[in-house]
Amino acid sequence: MPLRLEIKRKLAQRSERVKCVDLHPTEPWILASLYSGTVCIWNYQSQTMAKSFEVTELPVRSAKFIARRQWVVAGADDMFIRVYNYNTMDKVKVFEAHTDYIRCVAVHPTLPYVLSSSDDMLIKLWDWEKGWVCTQIFEGHSHYVMQVTFNPKDTNTFASASLDRTIKIWNLGSPDPNFTLDAHQKGVNCVDYFTGGDKPYLITGSDDHTAKVWDYQTKGCVQTLEGHTHNVSAVCFHPELPIIITGSEDGTVRIWHSTTYRLENTLNYGLERVWAVGYLKGSRRVVIGYDEGTIMVKLGREVPVASMDNSGKIIWAKHNEIQTVNIKSVGADVEIADGERLPLAVKELGTCDLYPQNLKHNPNGRFVVVCGDGEYIIYTALAWRNRSFGSALEFVWSFEGEYAVRESTSKIKIFSKNFQEKRSVRPTFSAERIFGGALLAMCSNDFICFYDWAECRLIYRIDVNVKNLYWADSGDLVTIASDTSFYILKYNRDVVMSHLDSGRPVDEEGVEDAFELLHETNERVRTGIWVGDCFIYNNSSWRLNYCVGGEVTTMFHLDRPMYLLGYLANQSRVYLIDKEFNVMGYTLLLSLIEYKTLVMRGDLERANEILPSIPKEHHNSVAHFLESRGMIEDALEVATDPDYRFDLAIHLGKLDVAKSIAIELQSEPKWKQLGELAMSTGKLEMAEECLQHAMDLSGLLLLYSSLGDAEGISKLASLAKKQGKNNVAFLCLFMLGKLEDCLQLLVESNRIPEAALMARSYLPSKVSEIVAIWRKDLTKVNSKAAESLADPEEYPNLFEDWQVALGVESKAAETRNVYPPADQYVNHADKSHITLVEAFRNMQIEEEHLENGLTEQNGEEQDTEEQNGEEGSQEEAVVVDADSTDGAVLVNGNEAEEDWVLAHH
Secondary structure, eight states, X not given: OOOOOOEEEEEEEEOSOEEEEEEOSSSSEEEEEETTSEEEEEETTTTEEEEEEEXXXXXXXXXXXXXXXXXXXXXXXXXXXXXXXXXTOOEXXXXXXXXSOEEEEEEOSSSSEEEEEETTSOEEEEEGGGTSEEEEEEOOOSXXXXXXXXXXXXXXXXXXXXXXXXXXXXXXXXSSOSEEEEOOSSOEXXXXXXXXXXXXXXXXXXXXXXXXXXXTTTTEEEEEEOOOSSOEEEEEEXXXXXXXXXXXXXXXXXXXXXXXXXXXEEEOOSOSOEEEEEEOTTOOEEEEEETTEEEEEEESOOSOOEEEOTTSEEEEEETTEEEEEEGGGSOTTSOOOTTOBOOOOOEEEEEOSSOOSEEEEOTTSSEEEEEETTEEEEEETTTOOEEEEEEOSEEEEBTTSOEEEEEETTEEEEEOTTSOEEEEEOOSSXXXXXXXXXSEEEEOSSOEEEEOTTTOOEEEEEOSOOSEEEEOTTSSEEEEEXXXXXXXXXXOHHHHHHHHHTTOOOBTTBSTTSEEEEEEEOOOEEEEEEETTEEEEEETTOEEEXXXXXXXXXXXXXXXXXXXXXXETTTTEEEEEOTTOOEEEEEOOHHHHHHHHHHHHTOXXXXXXXXXXXXXXXXXXXXXXHHHTTOHHHHHHHOOOHHHHHHHHHHHTOHHHHXXXXXXXXXXXXXXXXXXXXXXXXXHHHHXXXXXXXXXXXXXXXXXXXXXXXXXXXXXXXXXXXXXXXXXXXXXXXHTTOHHHHHHHHHHTTOHHHHHHHHHHHOGGGHXXXXXXXHHHHHTTOHHHHHTOOOTTTOGXXXXXXXXXXXXXXXXXXXXXXXXXXXXXXXXXXXXXXXXXXXXXXXXXXXXXXXXXXXXXXXHHHHHHHHHXXXXXXXXXXXXXXXXXXXXXXXXXXXXXSOEEEOOO
């Protein structure tokens, strides 16, 4: 049976011929050395070239990262080794290393050593801490030395492959090889050590079109891998998976099972000859270098093979070794923060005769099944004893402890709890996946069919492409996860049982109303579990979420890929594992889940009984949930965060509650928000208090001017002046008719030209005084300009109607400080907008007419009306931007001969 490895292409970049590839241990980088003489670094996340080094015009046959020094070391056909700092792009070292082409450079995993091999038939050891001096030369090969590689299990030894058809094993410090393997009938191009377990194996690739696996202790050939139709140019044992990878000049990469030596897959990306294969311990990424570019693939899934039972015992597989840990071994006195790695003692449980791709406890935790290599083995969970085995591409448990296996796309077998075969089923479609749980599910690529375990009768068919299936323990709820979304369905067990018991036939769609779609969510589920009626899952952006009644809540943002193991109710914690087998726990209160579930069901009475058992620190989460359900008043009662409670109170229009929270918080923005709301709802006393707390002078100006509150405006003028809010202060004084104070404010704020203009318009008797101040101030800047300023006392001929203006000022002063109440506004709204100067001039003309006997009685009455209207018109319109105390303010003055602008202070 095949390994069924998922193979996904993650990068494809065209380039000149690639002679060597390497993966960086921490950065998302691929190093490729090219026949054209260039070394490139590709970023496989962004799919772009990160860096490029023009090394030489001749081929660079080997280049490697030295990550601990941020270096790249490269050997080329010009016989030089070059070292670059890949951050600064500077050359660190250049030296002539050999007398012929350099075929390979290899970096020692811990010591400051680099090995190089060459067509001069020599291998040399270089020490970078001694200035890259050659500390040893290894002689013995009689042809080109194509590759050297350190033994990862004994880094004091290394192997070399040569076209003299041999492999030699060397020790650092010794000039002669430990031994020589006459490996192939033709030249040997490549060699690699086995890193996955304890086997003392290495693999070689040759021009005789074969790859061979050797036991370097017995010096015997374990297996010959045949199938390539041209020279084998690259070989490796994958460090994480039970596979051997071989690349050839026939343009293919072959993947072999490292235990059975069965050919699992052949990759052909059409980029001509393969020259190099690169890999990294701890990663499933493999890089292949071709004549025409670079390909990176990801092999298998990174989900750790692990399972947790209901008591907190976890069993996992590291390659063929089975280990166990117990969460309960972490004492209650040890405080572990959410997301912190648990200090678990790992115990060796045993080994497995097959390579585990799946491992799962049965429902009561007594047994564990391991599935892989097309087979399954059932072990006892405690003693790790073999209880049953058989052929299976997939294995699933039922809730009752029965199980089913998928032997092929056309054959599924069901077994009892006693490991006895009950029935064999041949579905009418190609069964690509099966799932266990309350029902047995079989999937094609386009639909899923549910069957009962007892007689394998069709219950229901749903047309959906299923990625995974998760049943709630009750068997009443199920999650169907597709590539882009998940669906929560209710299983109507009673409807199904009633239909089946009645003996009525079941059509190809199954029992009508067997399932009811409750919710659909557009998120991809990576792993998921049910806790009661709550579905917990992590999504494609690695957020840990839970879903109750269709409402999704994010519990935590995970900082790396993690996979759900299970939930321990007595600890109220959900447990996850990462690919390095670190176990982390996150708090999720069962009482919180129960409360939300009851609210969703509409059982508010029981929900309120549970609420006191939920700790106060989780009440805001409850409140947000209630708000999302439209239960805002309940949310306000439950919420504890003052900011959140304030927002809820504002939303509900409960201003008294909001006010008490604002008093507690003493936050200006909140006072302002509450003040505006109080004003809009007619609660003017509260609005005034709030705006005072908020120091919202614009708001107060709007409020007092609307009320015609002269006393309030007067206080506001003083406050604004003290606060430096001169625009507001000016408007207050102007509305009060305190023109002298307005003038003084302009002078004090160094707005002297505007003070002069205002005096000319409203207080002509003050013009001379202001002009004198203006001249003095302007002299500091431009004395000629200061001299050109005209004083009306000196040059009255330059000021039109000057005497009229003085007369108007004395006349208007009598009524300037009279403040009619706001309800009198209607009596003044339609008055004529003629200026006082014009009215005064008209009055003079009419008096002259009277003297001449030209005016009748009705004319006199009309004049009197006009005069009264103009005197009343000092309640003129003042246009103010109430939202700004610093912007430009336009004032239309009632005595002004011209409008003027009080510009930005």
